[in-house]
Amino acid sequence: MKFQRVLLGLIAASVMAMGGAQAAKVKIGVVLPYSGGAAQFGEQIDRGMNLFIQQHKGAFGGHEIELIKRDSKRPGGDIAKNAVQELITREKVDLLTGFVFSPNAMASAPLINQGKVPMVIMNAGTAWIPSLSPYIARVSFTMWHAGYPLGGYAMNKLGCKTAAIGYTNYPPGKDSRNAFTTGFEKAGGKVLEAIPMGGPRQVPDFTPFFQRVKNAKPDCFYIFVPAGNHAVAVVKTYANLGMKGAGIKLIGPGDITQDTKLQDMPKEAEGMITVHHYSADYKTPVNMAFVKAWKAAYGADTTPDFMGVAGYDGMAAIAHAITAQGGSVSAEGTMKALSGWSYDSPRGKITIDPETRDIIQDSNVHKIVSKGGRMMVEVIDTIPQVKDPCKANGIGKCK
Secondary structure (H helix, E strand, O other): OOOEEEOOOOOOOOEOOOOOOEOOEEEEEEEEOOOOOOHHHHHHHHHHHHHHHHHOHHHHOOOEEEEEEEEOOOOOOHHHHHHHHHHHHOOOOOEEEEOOOHHHHHHHHHHHHHHOOOEEEOOOOOOOHHHHOOOEEEOOOOHHHHHHHHHHHHHHOOOOOEEEEEEOOOHHHHHHHHHHHHHHHHOOOEEEEEEEOOOOOOOOOOHHHHHHHHHHOOOEEEEEOOOOHHHHHHHHHHHHOOOOOOOOEEEEEHHHHOOOOHHHOOHHHOOOEEEEOOOOOOOOHHHHHHHHHHHHHHOOOOOOOHHHHHHHHHHHHHHHHHHHOOOOOOHHHHHHHHOOOEEEEOOEEEEEOOOOOOEEEEEEEEEEEEEOOEEEEEEEEEEEEEOOHHHHOOOHHHO
């Protein structure tokens, strides 16, 4: 993977106009899947980062940034950890970012602690990751932002007194299972089944798992799988087994109705309920301008999804941290700069919680509708400014 250097706002004499401060060079290590089945996720985040840089060249305070990219390929953790070690020891990066998969962020955390290099996570959603290091902040989400409120919503608003859960068997899947179970049972619901459905690398044949759920006859079937091809396979299996006709509502986090995959789903996707923090269909001025700029930059047939907006917002956070520290980036200084940082994102207002270094944001209830021959997200309800419920309630590893 070749290095990429992006120069921003340098003055000829390398002296900033503001206060005569010396311009600095900041090296940012980016760890994303640029190849393999998860490359689509890496591309989304990479494009979001680059779009922010193109639109906000003055946001870095006249400092030069160099993006040094490394390919994490898969979610096992070993490749990402090796990449992080190289970025810290050989490339001497000032800050690390990216991290699509939770196992990659988890495996890298000890190196973050040892090297005292700050990490800004742009996706990995297992709730307790920031507890692994005081130098980690996250701009994306936790599995609890969607799973926990959807548990209560399913019971109280969707009339689901019983539910089954299907989840990909790795840390985010288990976390999502726990989040929904906690919210659903707290509201008075009963979970009939909780079924692990293979790992995140290859899309499994979901048929035997879904047939087991159909036989159990729950009111709702809550699914967590990685976004992308897993999600399309989920909805197709749900359709093939006639589960909608059997009265079983398919629900889950917005990963299963990812913007870039929504048009590939069968008609049975219509009416699905998910909870999520972003859709390209949001009709706010900030988001409509963001989507317009995205399509202008990458093509009319492209669309941003929740990973794309995380790349965009993550770079906004990094720009703020660099500017706040005058270009002299440290782990402690970065966390201090990001503590309480707020931003008017395409997804809505976001804030980094000073107590947890995690995101505070709206959790929106999405309904999939068909308009003009196109599947779309319609926001039917909002739980405003949700702090990570796992940490807020002191549950498990979030204590």
